Amino acid sequence: MADFDLVVQGGSVLDGTGSEACNADIAVRDGLIVEVGDVSGSATRTIDADGALVIPGIVDIHAHYDGQATWDSRLQPSSWHGVTTAVMGNCGVGFAPVHDDAHDKLIELMEGVEDIPGAALHEGLSWKWNSFGEFLNAVEAQPHDIDIAAQVPHGALRLHVMGERGANHEDATPADIAAMAELARQGIEAGALGFSTSRTRNHKTSTGAYTPTLTAAPAELIGIAEGVGATGTGVLQVVSDFLDVDAEFATLRTMVERSGRPMSISVARNPQLPDAFRGWLDHITAANADGLKMTGQVAARAVGLILGLECTLNPFLTNPVYSEIADLPHANKVALLREPEFRDRLLVAASERSRAKLGGNLIARFDLLFEMTDEPDYEPTLDDSIAAHAARAGVTPEEYALDAMVNNGGRHNGKGLLYLPFLNYVDGNLDGVHEMLKHPHTVPGLGDGGAHVGTICDGSFPTTLLAYWGRDRKRGTVPLPYLVQQHCRDTARTVGLFDRGVLAPGYRADINVVDYDGLRLHKPEIVPDLPAGGKRLLQRADGWSHTIVAGVETYNNGEATSALPGRLVRGAQPAPT
Numbered sequence: 001m002a003d004f005d006l007v008v009q010g011g012s013v014l015d016g017t018g019s020e021a022c023n024a025d026i027a028v029r030d031g032l033i034v035e036v037g038d039v040s041g042s043a044t045r046t047i048d049a050d051g052a053l054v055i056p057g058i059v060d061i062h063a064h065y066d067g068q069a070t071w072d073s074r075l076q077p078s079s080w081h082g083v084t085t086a087v088m089g090n091c092g093v094g095f096a097p098v099h100d101d102a103h104d105k106l107i108e109l110m111e112g113v114e115d116i117p118g119a120a121l122h123e124g125l126s127w128k129w130n131s132f133g134e135f136l137n138a139v140e141a142q143p144h145d146i147d148i149a150a151q152v153p154h155g156a157l158r159l160h161v162m163g164e165r166g167a168n169h170e171d172a173t174p175a176d177i178a179a180m181a182e183l184a185r186q187g188i189e190a191g192a193l194g195f196s197t198s199r200t201r202n203h204k205t206s207t208g209a210y211t212p213t214l215t216a217a218p219a220e221l222i223g224i225a226e227g228v229g230a231t232g233t234g235v236l237q238v239v240s241d242f243l244d245v246d247a248e249f250a251t252l253r254t255m256v257e258r259s260g261r262p263m264s265i266s267v268a269r270n271p272q273l274p275d276a277f278r279g280w281l282d283h284i285t286a287a288n289a290d291g292l293k294m295t296g297q298v299a300a301r302a303v304g305l306i307l308g309l310e311c312t313l314n315p316f317l318t319n320p321v322y323s324e325i326a327d328l329p330h331a332n333k334v335a336l337l338r339e340p341e342f343r344d345r346l347l348v349a350a351s352e353r354s355r356a357k358l359g360g361n362l363i364a365r366f367d368l369l370f371e372m373t374d375e376p377d378y379e380p381t382l383d384d385s386i387a388a389h390a391a392r393a394g395v396t397p398e399e400y401a402l403d404a405m406v407n408n409g410g411r412h413n414g415k416g417l418l419y420l421p422f423l424n425y426v427d428g429n430l431d432g433v434h435e436m437l438k439h440p441h442t443v444p445g446l447g448d449g450g451a452h453v454g455t456i457c458d459g460s461f462p463t464t465l466l467a468y469w470g471r472d473r474k475r476g477t478v479p480l481p482y483l484v485q486q487h488c489r490d491t492a493r494t495v496g497l498f499d500r501g502v503l504a505p506g507y508r509a510d511i512n513v514v515d516y517d518g519l520r521l522h523k524p525e526i527v528p529d530l531p532a533g534g535k536r537l538l539q540r541a542d543g544w545s546h547t548i549v550a551g552v553e554t555y556n557n558g559e560a561t562s563a564l565p566g567r568l569v570r571g572a573q574p575a576p577t
Contacts, residue, residue: 003041004029005551008511011049015503016056018485026054028509031550031565032576036503047546047553049513056488056503057084057510057549058462061264061443061495062297064114064451066094069139069148071124071531073564077459077538078449079145080558084510084549085569086449087495089151091239092198092213095125096135097160097183103127105167109155109212112205113198114451115312120534132183133190136568144566145554147510149495151237152187154180154197154213154224166212172220180220181227188228191570193495194235194261195228197221199248201241218251222258229259233572235495236263237297242280249283253292262293264494266446268303268423269432277432284441295494297445298436300461300469301378302421306537307363308405309333309414310526312454315364315401321349334414337406350398365420366390366397371404372417374523378464379473382428386418417524434476437469437486443494444487453536457524462487463541467519496572506576509551512544519543 006028013024013036025039063086065075078086088094093113095106103125111118129135132152139148157180158166166172172180184195203211228234236255242248256263265284269277280296287294307314310330316322321342325333336342366387370380382388390400401418408416424433436442449459465487470480492501500508524539540558547555552565 002044003027004034004039004043005045006509006548007039007043007046008049008054008513008548009039009046011052011054011513013054013503014481014484016485016488016501018481020481021053026503026511028551031509033503033505033507033509035505047513052545053514053516054503055082055484055512055514056501057512057547058082058487059085059492059497059501060445060447060449060462061087061491062090062445062447063088063449063459064090064093064116065148065449066150067110067116067121067125068450069144070126070142073143073145074560075144075146075148075449075566077457077540078447079547079555080540080544081460081462082512082514082544082547083146083449083462084512084547085147085149085492085497085500087149087151087193088450089153089192090196090237091203092154092196092211093203094150094153094156096129096132097156097187098127098130099160100127100130102159105159106156108205108207112207113203113211114448115455116451116453117530117532117534118206119532120530122532124531131190132187132192136191136570140568143564145560145564146549146566147569148566149193149497149569150191151194151196152184152192154195154216155211157183157224158212158216167209169210169212169215171217177220177223181223184224184227185230188231188234188571191568192234193569193571194237195224196237199238199240203239218254221251222254225255225259225261229261233496234261236261238263239266242276245276245279245283249287252294253287256287256292256294262295262494264295264297264443264445267296267298267436267442268446269426269436270423271426274426274432277436281436281439281441288441294441296436296439296442298439298442299424299433299446299458300437300444300465301430301433301458302425303423303446303456303458304378304419304421304425305363305455306372306457306524307369307418307420308416308526309337310535311417311537313363314405315366315369315398315418316346316350317363319346319349321346330414334406337402337414338412343402347396347398347402351396362420362422366401368420368422368425369401370419370421372419372523373409376419376521376523378419378421378468379430379475380419380421415526429475431475434469434478437478437483443491445491453530453534455537457537457539460521460539460541463519463521463543466514466516467521467543471516471519497569498575499573509548511546511548513546515543515545
């Protein structure tokens with residue numbers, strides 16, 4: 001019998017603590033790391049990591065696999081990018097608790113907030129649950145390639161307790177608050193990691209209504225937080241517009257004070273208010289100085305939209321001529337867009353609309369739209385925009401954008417994509433992201449794996465974080481040991497998972513072997529693999545040589561193995577003793 005199940009041999013190990021890399025072997029037995037250093041003894045399998053970087057599994061604390069995790073064993077795209085644990089149930093949206101007559105309401109909420117096709121959710125969700133605990137049982141019954149954990153979503157709580165009153169943003173009564181607090185407590189005791197809520201006007205249902213939690217009064221938020229706190233465990237997650245920064249943080253501080261539980265807060269740089277994020281971070285810093293654990297979740301790049309003829313959005317979406325072909329099969333659509341007569345009509349209508357609406361709208365901001373190449377540039381310069389290229393070519397931005405989508409780098413298949421960086425992209429750069437990543441009270445997050453499937457493809461954030469910020473950025477990088485610590489150990493600890501994110505004896509054997517020099521992203525692509533034939537954007541990467549979950553290899557050079565060792569993580573996990 002072999003001494004070890006697995007030995008990762010001779011790699012350059014970044015252990016997740018922030019220490020510099022050292023050459024070492026890692027021995028694994030029964031899903032745990034048992035030795036790190038110069039390992040001797042036999043192994044059932046040995047992975048030669050000579051010349052490779054060895055890091056812990058990525059812990060992604062902001063995903064939306066709430067639907068997908070119930071029907072799909074492969075939690076892609078996250079599992080393609082070194083993620084070995086993902087946390088879902090963010091932003092106050094999810095599918096439990098639920099009454100049998102409220103399925104459509106929760107689907108409308110998820111479809112609108114997270115851009116997951118309603119048809120896919122209707123077909124894919126089994127609804128073999130009512131309580132949050134029963135939902136966790138359904139997730140647990142499905143084998144997975146990574147570990148998955150969940151949070152109790154405020155939107156579901158509100159609709160479950162208040163019905164239409166909750167959807168219509170009526171104030172919760174004391175009895176409503178007590179009932180929601182009790183359900184949150186039950187969810188934590190059943191195995192939820194925490195509770196999440198949304199306070200942003202960017203979150204709407206598919207019917208156009210604001211998320212039910214938008215205007216929840218402080219008493220409601222504090223009462224639910226106290227319900228979580230009564231368990232002695234759990235975390236709080238919040239996304240907010242911070243329209244009144246001082247008042248909002250006063251409420252959030254009270255939630256942490258009364259519950260005794262830590263909180264993470266989404267932080268991004270809004271180009272309309274480019275300095276506001278610093279005030280949010282100052283509030284987070286002040287809270288920590290007062291003994292209140294608050295952490296900012298920040299993105300690894302711009303939060304940007306992807307536009308294309310197969311995506312949810314494209315620059316011609318509101319064009320009346322385009323509406324004639326919008327519902328045609330893709331091949332038929334592309335054929336018409338290549339016909340000179342139809343193309344001319346479309347471009348004339350586009351130019352008329354642009355003159356009628358000075359500045360256009362977001363999807364027609366050609367000064368902020370960029371063509372996505374086979375190796376995407378996520379910090380493009382403004383002189384590389386569609387508008388700038390069009391001016392140099394002597395054509396209209398609409399014409400240039402149309403050619404970029406239809407011709408797709410000479411492939412003429414209508415699969416060309418445009419990128420519109422929005423949040424975090426200010427003055428043509430990501431300097432604000434650099435500042436946020438280095439802040440002492442932030443961790444990487446906001447990748448939204450499983451969500452925004454037709455508009456955003458940010459589940460690849462881990463690859464960007466390591467390759468771009470650790471190696472390629474010309475305007476300033478971030479030390480690689482720090483980045484690994486941030487997205488492995490520190491994200492894990494932010495949500496109460498102290499048993500992973502570090503390569504040391506006793507920790508969970510979640511390991512990545514990385515060809516760091518070869519680590520790079522592919523261009524996203526539309527894939528019709530959701531239930532009911534739904535399409536989604538997926539993005540792969542090179543350089544993830546081996547991904548290991550609980551000591552079992554799940555991906556080899558980007559290709560899935562047959563192994564599905566992932567499990568549902570129920571609640572906080574203690575550190576090894």
